[in-house]
Structures are given as structure tokens and as C-alpha cells.
Amino acid sequence: MSSYHFMTACEGDIPEIVSIYHRLIGTPGCTWDLNYPTIDTAHSDVSAKSLFILRDDRQIIAVASTEPADDLAHLEWLPKRPCQLARIGVIPPMQNSGIGTFILKEVMTTARHRGHDGIIMLVSKTNPAALALYESNGFTRCGEAFMYDVDFYCYQITFHTD
Secondary structure (H helix, E strand, O other): OOOEEEEEEOHHHHHHHHHHHHHOOOOOOOEEEEEEHHHHHHHHHHHHOOOEEOOOOOOOOEEEEEEEHHHOOOOOOOOOOOEEEEEEEEEHHHHHOOOOHHHHHHHHHHHHOOOHHHHHHEOOOOOOHHHHHHOOOOEEEEEEEEEEEEEEEEEEOOOOOO
8 A cells, every 4th residue: 555645634635625524424334414524624623733634646535533532531441641533534436445444554653653642432333334444453342422413332442652
């Protein structure tokens, strides 16, 4: 997968990112709609330098965001300084080709370099592809939550220090 480029998104990437968000609405397990995530969400993530993209030579093929875990602080987690993974998606034609694992591993490396000791997230119970992705990459299911009118599983991974 050396022909792919992982980077922090910039303002100029936002229209293509929002287009990807919209393309994923209605795919199996996706809980997004036209009200979330929005162009404002993307602008906020870009301003915080927390929105990441994976490009091939022609286009953005995957997106992912990390953010402070403030809205999940009421749940129990093992990491003490985690970031929250959110808004991860791969364009439909590239799904099931290893791209999800590729961007996930890059995000994990970035989170570790930014001083986080792990990643936490909510995953829709109705999204088998996402559940399989996280479990195959070392995340563990650690609970359940009902938030934003969706039933979620809680997933986490703790980074081990060397």
C-alpha cells in the first residue's frame, strides 16, 4: 500500500471529505445522515488538526478523525489519556481491500505520537464491518452505551510503552 499517502486534512480537502461522508450514508451499519457529519464538523476537525485523510494518486479514499474524549468521559475506559476515534470511513469502491486497517494503523501511530495512551470509540451495534475491523486490529469491546439515539458498543485500545 505504498502508493497511498496519509496526512492531516486541510481546508481545501473539506468538499471531498463531506462528499465521502454523504456517499457512506445508507451503507450497512452507517448511522450518519445529512445532519451528521456536516461541513461544520469537517471545518472544526480541520481547525483542530484532528481530521486525517488517505489519498491515492487521484482522490481521497478514506477519512478519520480523532478528538478529545470529553463526551465519553462518563464511561469507563482503561486508557487515562485517550483520544476518541470518530468519523472513520472508506469510499465504497475501496471497502474490503485493507484500506480501513491501513488508515486505522496510521491514526493509531499519530495518536501515540501526540501523547495519547490509547484510543476509545463508540461503534454502532449494527455495523459488522466496523466491529470486525476494530477487533482484528487489537481493540477490545468494553461496554455498551446508548447515545445520540443509537445503540453502541464501546471499544478501546491501550498503547503499551516500550
